Amino acid sequence: MKAPPMGKKKYKRKLTPFLCREMLYDFAIGQVDLERKQAIEEYLIGDTECRNELERIKRSLEYLSDLEKAVVDPKVMMQLRESENAISLGKKYSQWKEWPEVIRWSISALGISTIVAMLIAVIPWNKISSIQKKKTNIVEIAQLHSPLEKQLEEIQDQQEGDSTVAETSGDEEVEGPEQSPPLGQNVAARKMEINDSARSEVPHEKPPESSGDQRDSNETRQATGDTNLNASAGQTKKLDMAGVKSSEGKAKGFVFRGFMTLTNLDDVGPKISEHITELGGFKAGEVELGWKRGTGRYYHFAMPTENEEKLLEKLRAYGPVRISKDPHPRVMPSDQIRVILWIESTK
Amino acid sequence: MVSDAQVRTITLFFLFSLMDEKLAIEAASKTIAQVKSNKSFKSKKSAKQGIVESDSESNVDQLGGDHFQLEIIPILKKGFDYYRKYISRSQISSTPTTAWKLPESTSLEAWRLFHSEVSEAELIAVTLSKILRFHDESISRGLGVSLGTIRYRTSKGTRLLGQSLQRATSKKRA
Numbered sequence A: 001m002k003a004p005p006m007g008k009k010k011y012k013r014k015l016t017p018f019l020c021r022e023m024l025y026d027f028a029i030g031q032v033d034l035e036r037k038q039a040i041e042e043y044l045i046g047d048t049e050c051r052n053e054l055e056r057i058k059r060s061l062e063y064l065s066d067l068e069k070a071v072v073d074p075k076v077m078m079q080l081r082e083s084e085n086a087i088s089l090g091k092k093y094s095q096w097k098e099w100p101e102v103i104r105w106s107i108s109a110l111g112i113s114t115i116v117a118m119l120i121a122v123i124p125w126n127k128i129s130s131i132q133k134k135k136t137n138i139v140e141i142a143q144l145h146s147p148l149e150k151q152l153e154e155i156q157d158q159q160e161g162d163s164t165v166a167e168t169s170g171d172e173e174v175e176g177p178e179q180s181p182p183l184g185q186n187v188a189a190r191k192m193e194i195n196d197s198a199r200s201e202v203p204h205e206k207p208p209e210s211s212g213d214q215r216d217s218n219e220t221r222q223a224t225g226d227t228n229l230n231a232s233a234g235q236t237k238k239l240d241m242a243g244v245k246s247s248e249g250k251a252k253g254f255v256f257r258g259f260m261t262l263t264n265l266d267d268v269g270p271k272i273s274e275h276i277t278e279l280g281g282f283k284a285g286e287v288e289l290g291w292k293r294g295t296g297r298y299y300h301f302a303m304p305t306e307n308e309e310k311l312l313e314k315l316r317a318y319g320p321v322r323i324s325k326d327p328h329p330r331v332m333p334s335d336q337i338r339v340i341l342w343i344e345s346t347k
Numbered sequence B: 001m002v003s004d005a006q007v008r009t010i011t012l013f014f015l016f017s018l019m020d021e022k023l024a025i026e027a028a029s030k031t032i033a034q035v036k037s038n039k040s041f042k043s044k045k046s047a048k049q050g051i052v053e054s055d056s057e058s059n060v061d062q063l064g065g066d067h068f069q070l071e072i073i074p075i076l077k078k079g080f081d082y083y084r085k086y087i088s089r090s091q092i093s094s095t096p097t098t099a100w101k102l103p104e105s106t107s108l109e110a111w112r113l114f115h116s117e118v119s120e121a122e123l124i125a126v127t128l129s130k131i132l133r134f135h136d137e138s139i140s141r142g143l144g145v146s147l148g149t150i151r152y153r154t155s156k157g158t159r160l161l162g163q164s165l166q167r168a169t170s171k172k173r174a
Helices: A017-028 A034-046 A048-067 A074-081 A086-094 A101-122 A125-132 A147-162 A183-190 A192-201 A214-234 A265-278 A305-316 B004-018 B021-037 B044-049 B059-063 B065-086 B109-117 B120-131 B136-143 B147-173
Strands: A253-262 A291-293 A296-304 A322-328 A336-345
Touching (some): A017 A048, A017 B147, A048 B120, A048 B147, A074 B021, A086 B021, A265 A296, A265 A305, A265 A336, A296 A305, B004 B021, B004 B065, B065 B120, B120 B147
Antiparallel strands (some): A291 A296
């Protein structure tokens, strides 16, 4: 094909049916350039087949725009909206706010109650309450003694009453108005260590007494204060309670009270008496060592202080010994201790 | 969160491409669950606004923009490939339409004829481009083919649909 001569019109390519057919779709949707559009329009004038094809394409596009208006049934939409798989469910419920409200509230309540329970268990409430109750006084409501202790006290009271005149020589014995020390005195004396700090701070304050000791409270207040001053001067807060006042302000000595329960007391009893004697012990009351009373034996003796441990060792060889140190108005010499031992027989 | 427009788009794709309501709903359900579990569908816009639907917005905006189209097309293709083996395209004669409704003057007969004759690639191109109004660029990127290929498939499919329409009209007159 010859090229057009210079200055002449550009040669137009003739549109073939194939090319026209291929471009009909773009022509229908208006996506061909101007030159091609004109070429196609010119071609369509002479080609029926392409015109039909164009018509079909246009109807097809109209049909497709109708199909675009399709509506999905609302029930189906609702069902599909709730579609979940394992991953989406896991993601959904990994967020706290997506959990059902009942479960959220239940877990919150459980967490709070667990924290409160842990706090209650961990915090030392006893110490807190004890700090607040430093200055409180202990009130004795009732004194409970075992039958053996009661019996022993009765025996001792009996002895103390009998030996008042004989034992006062050389000893600083302080007797109360009654022959037997009141129950309140023993109780208050035992509690002295606990109240010691309170009393030292408030010299004129004393613990409440059990019934029966009220009549001496006024007299002994001043004595209590003086006693405290003496105590603070040099005496330590030992269990021996030296210088600590009783409810009546007169118990300055102490006595060791021991209890044992043994079989074959008839055989063992005399042996124990021998041990006591060997260690320098001697009777401190009216009755002899190992005095038989009922089902047991009663030992009331004094001995040198340095042999106390040896005596305990010998007694433990026979069985367990329960021993306590209690204040008592009767004051022994400083190198001696007084012991009241009661051994009950078991058969 | 999946918007109503997105649910509709996914459902219609499977309804038109599979021409089997039961299969289409099942495929749509799985696809929607997958969309919910897929982090990549949470674009900045959709994440901030949640469901953003209003009648005045374009279809693209309602769908969540090009981002949604780019992400959903591969999933739709995958779902179609999985479920097409369960349908017999040559035996699609009557399909119940309880799950979806067309305008009263529109018949599904032409589409059934078209569905039985056209290739799968052209079917998907026509469905996405002409019915669901996806952008050609998004379709080409989603399917991994060139823009020209998509336009060729769309034009060929449209022409075939035109022929099917003519045959359906002839049958109706007959």
